[in-house]
Amino acid sequence: MANGVNIKVENLSLSFGxxxxxxxxNFEAKxxxxxxxxxxxGGGKTTFAKSLLGQTYHNGKITFExxxxxxxxxxxxxxxxxxxxxxVNVLDFIALCIQKRPAFLGVDxxxxxxxxxxxxxxxxxxxxxxxxxELSGGERQxxxxxxxxxxxxxxxxxxxxxxxxxxxxxxxxxxxxxxxxQNGATVIWIHHDxxxxxxxxxxxxxxxxxxxFSGEPKSVMNEKNLLKIFSSRQGE
Amino acid sequence: xxxxxxxxxRQKFEILFMLISIVAIVGVASGLIAISKIQKEExxxxxxxxxxxxxxxxxxxxxxxxxxxxAVRVIEALHIEYGERWPTVSELSTTEQLSxxxxxxxxxxxxxxxxxxxxxxxxNVHRAIYVGKSFDENAAGNFLILSEHFHTIDxxxxxxxxxxxxxxxxxxxxxxxxxSSNISDGTLIPSGWKEIIARTGYDELKRLGRQ
Ligand SMILES: Nc1ncnc2c1ncn2[C@@H]1O[C@H](COP(=O)(O)OP(=O)(O)OP(=O)(O)O)[C@@H](O)[C@H]1O
Ligand SMILES: [Mg+2]
Numbered sequence: 001m002a003n004g005v006n007i008k009v010e011n012l013s014l015s016f017g018x019x020x021x022x023x024x025x026n027f028e029a030k031x032x033x034x035x036x037x038x039x040x041x042g043g044g045k046t047t048f049a050k051s052l053l054g055q056t057y058h059n060g061k062i063t064f065e066x067x068x069x070x071x072x073x074x075x076x077x078x079x080x081x082x083x084x085x086x087x088v089n090v091l092d093f094i095a096l097c098i099q100k101r102p103a104f105l106g107v108d109x110x111x112x113x114x115x116x117x118x119x120x121x122x123x124x125x126x127x128x129x130x131x132x133x134e135l136s137g138g139e140r141q142x143x144x145x146x147x148x149x150x151x152x153x154x155x156x157x158x159x160x161x162x163x164x165x166x167x168x169x170x171x172x173x174x175x176x177x178x179x180x181x182q183n184g185a186t187v188i189w190i191h192h193d194x195x196x197x198x199x200x201x202x203x204x205x206x207x208x209x210x211x212x213f214s215g216e217p218k219s220v221m222n223e224k225n226l227l228k229i230f231s232s233r234q235g236e
Numbered sequence: 237x238x239x240x241x242x243x244x245x246r247q248k249f250e251i252l253f254m255l256i257s258i259v260a261i262v263g264v265a266s267g268l269i270a271i272s273k274i275q276k277e278e279x280x281x282x283x284x285x286x287x288x289x290x291x292x293x294x295x296x297x298x299x300x301x302x303x304x305x306x307a308v309r310v311i312e313a314l315h316i317e318y319g320e321r322w323p324t325v326s327e328l329s330t331t332e333q334l335s336x337x338x339x340x341x342x343x344x345x346x347x348x349x350x351x352x353x354x355x356x357x358x359x360n361v362h363r364a365i366y367v368g369k370s371f372d373e374n375a376a377g378n379f380l381i382l383s384e385h386f387h388t389i390d391x392x393x394x395x396x397x398x399x400x401x402x403x404x405x406x407x408x409x410x411x412x413x414x415x416s417s418n419i420s421d422g423t424l425i426p427s428g429w430k431e432i433i434a435r436t437g438y439d440e441l442k443r444l445g446r447q
Binding site: 016017018019041042051052053054055056057058059061062063064065066067068069070 | 237238239240241242243244245289290298299302303305306332333335338340
């Protein structure tokens with residue numbers, strides 16, 4: 001089953017008060033592609049992802065062209081800190097997330113199996129009864145990732161925090177995401193590790209208020225462009 | 237094929253988005269802890285009193301720094317626009333609506349910093365210190381901007397007095413401010429303040445082995 005989505009964003013702009021965060025963004029992602037989004041802190045990546053989810057008061061046009069029919073969207077939010085005392089264990093947390101998903105209302109048994117499988121793939125099965133307070137930052141990130149995978153998304157949007165994924169976690173994530181891609185899903189991955197991006201991305205876009213560059217990593221991740229991304233202390 | 241136009245947010249609550257909010261609320265409302273940090277090789281050699289904005293700060297602290305890093309330039313521009321006068325805190329927050337001074341929702345979540353300006357102009361040396369004291373130190377630490385430049389006789393050219401750059405941004409988890417008439421590197425460092433260093437494009441290239 002190859003159901004992904006072609007995403008087209010035209011002239012997307014967005015302000016918080018006087019602060020213009022996104023300006024005339026034009027962006028395209030295709031089904032079966034991993035499209036990485038990079039850019040400096042505060043460049044507007046998270047805001048961009050939220051716009052795709054209809055979570056912002058944006059101007060401009062965002063079109064989702066589903067290959068078959070409207071599919072499942074998975075979202076991994078950029079949460080760096082979760083309360084130590086959150087009185088929920090891993091399984092309950094995932095169940096809480098999934099039950100809000102239209103496709104899964106009333107099919108608990110089926111997803112129970114998928115939850116197990118997903119936690120297993122993420123090497124978290126032995127911690128499914130752990131409370132959030134007992135997990136490390138990297139493990140919490142895996143749980144956030146797990147909830148986005150159930151049911152199988154045809155569009156996955158990951159907003160990765162700078163610091164919280166450990167190395168083995170990153171490998172597991174990569175493998176699973178590659179599997180989704182093979183199934184024709186669209187993956188939009190906000191990423192901070194440029195070295196990884198070079199390896200995994202089919203397309204890469206740099207967002208710093210507007211699209212600074214976009215294309216295949218090989219051709220756009222050159223020295224000149226990379227220097228443009230990360231604001232030097234002088235600003236320009 | 238099914239084409240869907242993603243509409244901007246409205247009052248109407250869609251189920252999928254409720255899920256997203258739940259995840260977000262769980263994260264934000266339940267407070268903040270420091271996560272166990274992974275070891276990352278340092279890309280820049282920092283001095284002992286400096287910290288890396290992207291490796292050593294996280295969550296709200298990183299957000300506030302990002303805003304301050306942009307705000308220092310706005311403040312300098314306003315300083316000129318206002319006829320060589322430093323903008324007051326209320327001008328920054330109310331007239332200019334500048335983050336992180338503006339007291340909006342984000343400001344509340346990030347620790348409700350109370351900002352104070354110490355104006356220390358002397359002759360043609362213009363020096364301002366904006367200190368932000370965190371109301372909720374679990375949410376974020378304390379910040380300080382030290383902005384300093386001098387004017388040449390013709391008044392048009394200026395640059396930093398001590399340093400390459402006309403400003404520095406400082407961070408301290410615990411609140412201990414040197415005597416306000418005597419705030420400088422020399423007094424901040426012993427009080428536990430750290431200068432925050434932003435990562436540059438050159439550092440990124442080094443990390444990729446391109447330079
Ligand atoms: N709800 C909000 N209200 C006001 N300003 C906001 C809000 N959310 C984000 N911003 C501002 O918008 C800008 C872009 O923020 P955003 O979180 O999208 O950046 P980012 O690229 O995801 O950064 P990072 O790499 O740190 O995750 C920042 O200046 C931020 O302070
Ligand atoms: Mg972000």
